[in-house]
Amino acid sequence: MRLTCDPPRPTDFVLKFIVSALAIATAAAPKTSLAQQTLAPERDIALVFCSVSQQNSCESLDWFADNIFAQTPEIPDRQASPAQTGTPSLQTEPSATQEKPFVPQNLPLLPSSTLLAPGRYGIAPNISVITPTAYGKSWGSISVGLGLQPRTRFTNEADGVLGVGFGLGDARKAVGLDIGVSIADLDTAEDGSISFKLHRQLPDDFAVAVGTLNAIDWGLTDSGTSVYGVVTKRFRLRDRVDRPFSQLYVSAGVGSGQFRSESNINKDVNSVNFFSSVAVRVAEPVNLIAEWSGQDLTIGLSVLPFRNIPLVVTPGVTDITGSAGDGSRFILGVGYLISF
Numbered sequence: 001m002r003l004t005c006d007p008p009r010p011t012d013f014v015l016k017f018i019v020s021a022l023a024i025a026t027a028a029a030p031k032t033s034l035a036q037q038t039l040a041p042e043r044d045i046a047l048v049f050c051s052v053s054q055q056n057s058c059e060s061l062d063w064f065a066d067n068i069f070a071q072t073p074e075i076p077d078r079q080a081s082p083a084q085t086g087t088p089s090l091q092t093e094p095s096a097t098q099e100k101p102f103v104p105q106n107l108p109l110l111p112s113s114t115l116l117a118p119g120r121y122g123i124a125p126n127i128s129v130i131t132p133t134a135y136g137k138s139w140g141s142i143s144v145g146l147g148l149q150p151r152t153r154f155t156n157e158a159d160g161v162l163g164v165g166f167g168l169g170d171a172r173k174a175v176g177l178d179i180g181v182s183i184a185d186l187d188t189a190e191d192g193s194i195s196f197k198l199h200r201q202l203p204d205d206f207a208v209a210v211g212t213l214n215a216i217d218w219g220l221t222d223s224g225t226s227v228y229g230v231v232t233k234r235f236r237l238r239d240r241v242d243r244p245f246s247q248l249y250v251s252a253g254v255g256s257g258q259f260r261s262e263s264n265i266n267k268d269v270n271s272v273n274f275f276s277s278v279a280v281r282v283a284e285p286v287n288l289i290a291e292w293s294g295q296d297l298t299i300g301l302s303v304l305p306f307r308n309i310p311l312v313v314t315p316g317v318t319d320i321t322g323s324a325g326d327g328s329r330f331i332l333g334v335g336y337l338i339s340f
Helices: 013-028 262-266
Strands: 002-004 043-046 141-149 157-169 176-183 192-202 206-218 226-236 247-255 273-283 286-292 297-303 311-318 329-339
Touching: none
Parallel strands: none
Antiparallel strands: 002 157, 141 157, 141 329, 157 176, 176 192, 192 206, 206 226, 226 247, 247 273, 273 286, 286 297, 297 311, 311 329
């Protein structure tokens, strides 16, 4: 879908993102008590949003839904648990003269939500804006997402794409297969593509994946087929994810097609190129993201606006350095996860 609009005025997007992230980290960090120290495992997900041009150089949104809601590992975060001394005993009578006998007491039954730390988010923010990561959906996950940008590269036209993705297999036990369908023409669905990603979760918070973007397409799509491989590593910086700056995600990979430099794309040179991303969980519902698409720098925030609704909003600014495109552009991804 393409709409004509005026080009946005230049603003200091990068500074606003950094200041907003630090402010949200301070405000959103919950104050927890000792009774809330045991937290339930969360389901981390990442919505990957990408813009690709008519020359495979990041202008339109055909790649947005290819890796939408790539799931990160469902592994419980490390917990701060009190040290135990001695051996548990069921003895009710004193074993020594100075000890008092055990007397049962009637204590109020706490609801299960208290035991699971009420207010905890069930999902996590995205760890990427444009580039792929090594995480993906497995069986039991379906995602729906929408990508928008007010201006594409070298034009004043807006662009949008709708994506649906689902997973097969199990990345923790064997291999997961993430299948994404993107619709570039929101009016008639005459333009679109299907992408695939095989992914595997490894010990020590590593994950690996190989994928093909736009493996199958129909109509007039703005990008060709791209093959890539990527590795992602999660670093646990704090014992609890509900504390500021608790986790760090680093992804690095190589790919062909749209990952090539803009000059190689314009010259129609077949090559591969490096891409990477870094995401810091500045607060439980917020990730601050910086990444290199193979062509230029992108900075964004990924935010969970609601505690009990699996909705992720990921705004970003791309083409920041000017090494590709015709100036910085605002991009936005919104996604919803369905689990069964």
